[in-house]
């Protein structure tokens with residue numbers, strides 16, 4: 001059995017993400033959990049003629065939803081409205097993510113946990129601290145999905161240089177998933193040299209791509225369809241590496257750096273950061289290694305210098321939400 005759970009499955013991301021995951025032949029059981037309308041979404045998707053069995057689980061059914069899961073994807077929580085930062089979502093989403101992580105610890109402690117709910121820079125530390133509290137934390141198995149930054153980067157650079165094929169150009173994006181913490185390494189795109197003006201425009205667009213969508217949706221939420229695409233892409237990498245037997249798969253993702261203590265030790269000592277988005281190589285157990293940072297340009301180093309203090313604040317806020325809690 002390969003059971004994949006989507007928590008928040010009836011939402012703007014949850015529905016198209018579940019649709020895309022229904023298309024995977026690696027999934028045998030698709031479990032849809034939401035506090036509203038999970039049964040309806042499940043009934044609808046269950047008619048699609050692919051391998052997996054689909055079940056919907058409502059508010060009081062979290063344990064059955066998660067029991068025995070291989071992978072849990074979490075797009076549950078509220079999205080931004082114009083004028084809000086991702087950090088403004090912490091108040092509501094921190095508690096939602098904490099409760100779902102408690103459910104993971106109880107029902108599927110060795111599952112891969114893929115976090116979409118914002119603010120990702122803080123919600124990933126929340127999940128890790130909950131799993132630590134229960135003695136079931138494995139840093140090789142918890143991920144913040146920052147794939148949308150990678151997807152946007154490839155698309156946006158192809159708009160500047162039409163000779164770039166966006167589908168086959170993977171841009172490494174390091175740091176985190178909000179504003180200045182998003183650091184695209186455009187110098188790493190093979191054979192590509194952007195002018196300073198192009199770099200400024202591209203970097204700003206990648207860092208604030210989410211705001212572009214929030215503004216265009218004008219109060220009706222944030223990116224859902226592109227996020228579902230990115231979320232399915234990342235989930236499929238996990239499935240291909242852990243059960244599909246594929247090797248050498250690499251994606252940028254926001255992780256706990258202790259997943260690869262050796263390759264990250266210098267960076268951890270230098271920055272004090274425990275979490276960071278970076279290229280990761282996947283294997284049967286999840287993270288097989290964190291790819292060492294390449295030599296970056298001075299331009300990218302100054303972006304990184306700006307990202308580090310903000311990341312530190314976000315990480316401390318998330319981790320202390322659990323460690324300082326008396327509940």
Ligand SMILES: NC(=O)C1=CN([C@@H]2O[C@H](COP(=O)(O)OP(=O)(O)OC[C@H]3O[C@@H](n4cnc5c(N)ncnc54)[C@H](O)[C@@H]3O)[C@@H](O)[C@H]2O)C=CC1
Nearest residue numbers: 008010011012013034035076077078079116117118148227
């Ligand atoms: N990591 C990333 O790159 C991105 C993250 N996001 C984040 O994803 C989250 C979801 O966004 P949308 O799908 O647009 O929101 P949405 O409001 O359309 O859907 C959220 C769903 O979560 C459900 N939900 C709320 N509390 C729950 C709980 N305790 N348990 C299970 N389900 C619960 C709601 O009923 C709803 O169906 C937001 O926090 C948003 O900021 C959005 C885009 C990109």
Ligand SMILES: O=C([O-])CC(=O)C(=O)O
Nearest residue numbers: 080148209210211222223
């Ligand atoms: O901007 C938001 O709030 C949603 C998000 O994370 C993104 O689109 O990158």
